[in-house]
Amino acid sequence: MSYLEVEMAGPIARIALNRPEIHNAFNEHVITELTKVVADLGSASSLEAIVLTGNGKSFCAGADLEWMGKMVGYSHDENLADARALQTLFETIAQCPKVVIAAVNGAAMGGGAGLVAACDYAIASDKASFAFSEVKLGIIPAVISPFVVEKIGLGAARAYFTTGRRFDAVTALRLGLVQEVVPAEDLAASVNSVLTDACSAGPKAIVASKALLRELARGTADTVEAIAQIRVSPEGQEGIRAFLEKRKPVWKRES
Structure with a gap:
């Protein structure tokens, strides 16, 4: 079963998280598939840029409930392996040889906000919202923290990591988590504008x-x-x- 939709249009690849019924929340299978797809696309010589987005009204709600339920019974070693797989995903995105653009069409929560941070450039719909909500579950945003802190700094990370407070797209822009905020109907056009620049670079x-x-x-x-x-x-x-x-x-x- 594929959890992603991948479309190729000339030198551009578009990856859409495709679990709209659960707000594109990810589990171990999504992590494995997305890691492989980004790695494969990164090595494709004909490709110039990758767009990452979500189908439906959300970008990504972070970990899904079923996967979190499994974590409750994991041993320490199983948790280590699980966390390393997630770390590999974020590193694969961040270190991809192509420009990776996040088209944030809706809510990006927890690890979903981490996906945004791992991308090179992020454009958010004015309807998008964000949160590092892990503390409200009694856990911490550990694996995503290097990518988030790189974008928003330690001070802002402290404020939002410790409160789990939700913030809007304009705040995400001010913090540096995203680079543009546009009306929802203009999201595709704005992404295409950035792609034009990315594809003109060496x-x-x-x-x-x-x-x-x-x-x-x-x-x-x-x-x-x-x-x-x-x-x-x-x-x-x-x-x-x-x-x-x-x-x-x-x-x-x-x-």
């Missing part, structure tokens, strides 16, 4: 930019070496020459 430059950010976060980035390498690379040379010659660059993609 594919290796995107990969290098995401790697640079990870190194900066670890304090291991050599920014001088990074720019020197990219300037002398075939893609860097083409981009600079195209700019000077006032033409569009021709990016070479691996077959």
Whole structure:
């Protein structure tokens, strides 16, 4: 059984969480499938960007009740394995070689808000809402925390992690969890506008930019070496020459 809808349109892949009857809540099967789909799409040379959204009125409500019921009986080792699988999903999204855009069409709760944070760019409908609601269940947003803190900072994370308070799309924009808020009817057009920019960028430059950010976060980035390498690379040379010659660059993609 597939828990996702995947559509390909030229260089764009659109992944929709497809459990609208339970607000696209995820379980271990959704985690496994989504991890594999993103990893496979990330390695597709013909692809340039990925859009992640939800079918129905919600983006993702976090963990589903049946899966949470199983957790009650898990041993410590089983909980470790379960949490590592979820961590792998978020890392796969965050480290994907393609630009990953979240189209937040509705509520994004708990791990659903974590999915938003793991994406490179997020556009929210003005009807969307968010919460890190784990504390209300007596647990914590541990696995998603590195991705969320990277976006909104420790201060805002403290406020919303400790209260589980729900917040709207405008607040998510102010915090930096999302980059745009648009009327619901304009969500698709706004996503397409970002895709136009993403698809005009050098594919290796995107990969290098995401790697640079990870190194900066670890304090291991050599920014001088990074720019020197990219300037002398075939893609860097083409981009600079195209700019000077006032033409569009021709990016070479691996077959």
